[in-house]
Amino acid sequence: MNGAEGRKCILILTADAGSGHRSAALALEAAFRERYGTQCTPIVINPLRAASTPSFLQAVTEDNYDEMVRKDPALYELSYWLSDSIATAAIIDQVVAVMLHDTLRGILDEYRPDTVVCTHPIYLEPLNFVFDRGGRAVPVVSAITDLVTVHTLWFNPRVHLCLVPTEQVYRKAVRRGVPAHRVHITGLPVHPRFAAETRPQAEIRRELGWLPDLPVALLVGGTRVPRVGEIARLIDRAGLALQLAVVTGGDEALYRVLSATRWQTPTYIYGFAENMPALIRASDLVITKAGGLITAETLACGRPLIYCSAIRGQETGNVKYVVSAGAGDWAPRPQLVLAHLIRWLENDAELLRQRSLNAANLGKPHAAYEAADLIWELVTSEPVPLRPGPNLRTAAMFPLLASVQVSRMFDRLEQDLRNLTDSEMARLAVWCVNQIETVSDLERIGRALRDRMSKVAADHR
16 A cells, blocks of 8 residues: 555554543544655554454453443452453463454555554554564554553563653563663653644633633543532532533533533533543643543643542553642542632632643643654664564463473462462462563562462461
8 A cells, every 4th residue: 555655654553442542543643644744644443343353352352341440440450450460461462463363464464554553552462473474574663542550561572662651651661671762752642733722711712602711620521430410510519710611522411411400600511522622721620530641631731630530450540640740639529529629729729820830841742743753763764673582471472482381380370379368468469470571580479479378377377
């Protein structure tokens, strides 16, 4: 495809587990079109939706995601942390590589890209699997879509570029074996529209039909954001000198209820909003869940956040990141949201101004451009193909290299873990599994675990 048009083909692979992965992909696509539109063709594809992809994989990765997050967040958190170890990541890589092989090979044959950018980690090792079996390769880029708490699957040591949002993720990428010179801090890619929206706040408010002088709290909901209606009504009854704008996203039932509500506070209700850059810029603060995308978009606009919820596991790091920088507060109950809001507005909104300054310091509105420039530099250079390093994760792709000995060592460790009963030992087990990257690590952790179990048993006698 690239040869026929005389342009470089930038293939961006994404998924629809939540909105952040696709939004990052679309942000990169827009940045490429704006920066290098005459020289390249960016294409966004979700391989999980291909006819050749097993329906089971699509169901586990996308279709059941919202349901698990909403109905059983504790189970989701457990599954997240259990799958975050090097050993478990190796197993996931091996299974998914086999399931996605035909799909990815077909996509690569059809588009013949000059590089592949992944905004979801599930494709990274399967791409290596296809390249190794086919005898050819193109550069692979991982564009990470979580701000702090990032799953091990993202850190594939064979990527040519690993684009990370924060210093914390940079350090984890290097610890997980990605060469430091291939890791770049760009920020989480937000759509170029956020950098382009520079109009004065008063002008945007006039366009939206909002009052020009009263502060505005923007409450951003959706199908995975609980208690949005309760928070909105609590703020409305508080009698504060402010306006309230509510975006319900894909929650159509909530949109109908709030649209029919009689409000005491000037209140504006929106469904699925296409003009988020204008809405956030016109507001003074944002109340929402701790998703990576909405966090990055809000900070890119220099607005602080009050977090009303967070998905356990991947989003808790976002809360710590923003709160520790003084750019937001954590309020897991509606009453706490109101308490923080009152505190931000008192003393002539002194705290709100400070939070806003801190948010602007964290924001990276040009992240998509920075990422596109780095990828373009890679595409137009002569990259050296990478070879897999000798670790358990890559060895798992080649069972003969993994050896019977390693399998037996894992079996022994599994038997030891089954005997754990006390909470201290359970925490130790999670730590142990996360340390395993090589065969020697496996031996060392096995010995340490058995020594600890013997000590605990002796103490109990």
